[in-house]
Amino acid sequence: MPIIKMNGLSKIYKTGKVSVEALRKIDIDIDENEFVAIVGPSGSGKSTLMNIIGCLDTPSTGDYYLDDEEVGRFGSNKLAEVRNRKIGFVFQNFNLLSYATTYENIELPLIFSGMPAKRRKTRTMELLDRVGLAERAAHKPTELSGGEMQRIAIARALANNPAILLADEPTGNLDSVSGGSIIEIFRELHADGATIVMITHDRHIADNIPRVIKLKDGGIVDSLN
């Protein structure tokens, strides 16, 4: 059984009288420990797909099974729980809380999952260590470089040992060197058994990812040309 299974999934946005079909009849299976890249032109529906996979949004029609559960029908509280336990998000613009320290940022998902303070502390330090920023625990995100901020975001995404890591153009705001080191971290995580879905614009990155899903006008295509 694949960890992600989508059948005939569509997403329609209605703004006033205009409705946009951001995704149309998507069928995707992703197995455990796959590393998948999603590519496609701007506006093709990549982020929409990512948000639905990540349970931030729900499909208009079609089925979505995550880890054998039909999450496409879940209510907002259940979805929050799924996001907390099974999904790790990494965003293009990092989305760290600017007033909190790196430590506190990483700790957040653990707080929401109700982990006791002692274990939370060990776990947070472990995660900081994992991304090589243990000595930056007390720093605010604004005191870090872009690459470092994204490493903190990855550590935060890993906090509750999620079933899938989702990354929406994680290198989009980074120079090529720090972008490369971020991709390197994802590769290591994949080697350690993680399931990763990553949106990218960068051909070089996509070319080195085992499976690539191409989106165009909300549908999956064989080739983008």
Next chain:
Amino acid sequence: MRLLLFFNQFHRDLKGQKLRTALTTFGIVWGTTSIVLLLAFSTGLKERQLQQQHGMGESIMILWAGTTSKPFEGTPKSRNIHFVEDDPEYLKSMIPEIAMASPEYTNWSATIKYRDKVFVGQVTAGNAEFGEMRNLIPEPGGRYIDQNDIDNKRRTAFIGYETWQELFGDEDALGKTIFINFVPFTVVGVMIKKDQNSSYSGSDRRKTFISYTTFTSIYNRKYLNNIVLKPVEPSHSKDVEKRVDEVLGRKYHYDPTDEEAIWVWDTSQNDEFFDELFMGMNVFLGIVGVFTLIVGAIGVSNIMNAVVEERSKEFGIKMALGAKASFILWQLVAETLLITIIGGLIGLLFSGLIVRVFPMFNLEKYVGVPQISLEIAFVATGLLGIIGFISGFFPARRASKLNPVEALRL
């Protein structure tokens, strides 16, 4: 456990919102201070009025004998009624709702002399309960006329504050001999300087009080000037008045419904009037206060709305990481409540400070001493709690209903 995490969390969030937090807190401080001070000054003013009001005695009744205006069982109208010395005791024995009763004799103009100083004043005579009913409180060391004085017709005197000043200046009067119309009396007590804004026979400060038994042994009097009564409960006064007419009507043979046969001044009705007056004032102040607080609530609510706007991204991030809507909701409500409580406490402290400093301006004579009672503090705290909750709740609910995708895009 979860609660602790929760508080931990919003403590951090508040730190990230210093200016807004400070502004909101200031608003609450301002509102609390206004309301608490309004109520404190109102209480002080009322106390001041009541204190003066009670200078003459608290919830007492004064009875004068009058003239009948109705014929009764064969007797014609326009008969004069007179009270005799036994009447107070008789009334007390017949009417259990009466706690204390005293006869009162007055000599309107007596010559009072100490050494070479002469003072013309009033001499008032009653029993031992008279002093208590009429709030005739001795300065430390002295006492009022007691039962022993009455039983033995002792020539002891309790003098008013001004009588003392006129005769003695600064000198200690206790144990000294004064002459009332050439009869020697020993001063056993000096009355404390009390405020009094009502009377039926002039200010007590200028009087000299003696035992009624002594009074009748010197002056030849058949009838009392009046009777002073105190009901067990102020609320019984109407009842007592009716019973007095029944009892005395039987004794003096007049129609108990005759309004003119005896006159009664029921001072608890003054209190009722004052209670109503101040009740009205408090209602007015309450309305002013409630409006002030509503304005405050709108202000806080506006600020919280702006906070939600500004922090949408934060809520989006938290939702993406698995925060439930209820967490966002209660976090914001708790933040507002905390701000409100802190602001309220500062406001209370600030009001307390003003009330403390106030006596330095020497205005107590006019407006009394402002008082912050426990009730005022509770009322203010309760109102603030409600306001904090309401003004936090609606913006918070809005925040908790944000669509995470849209919140993240901001």
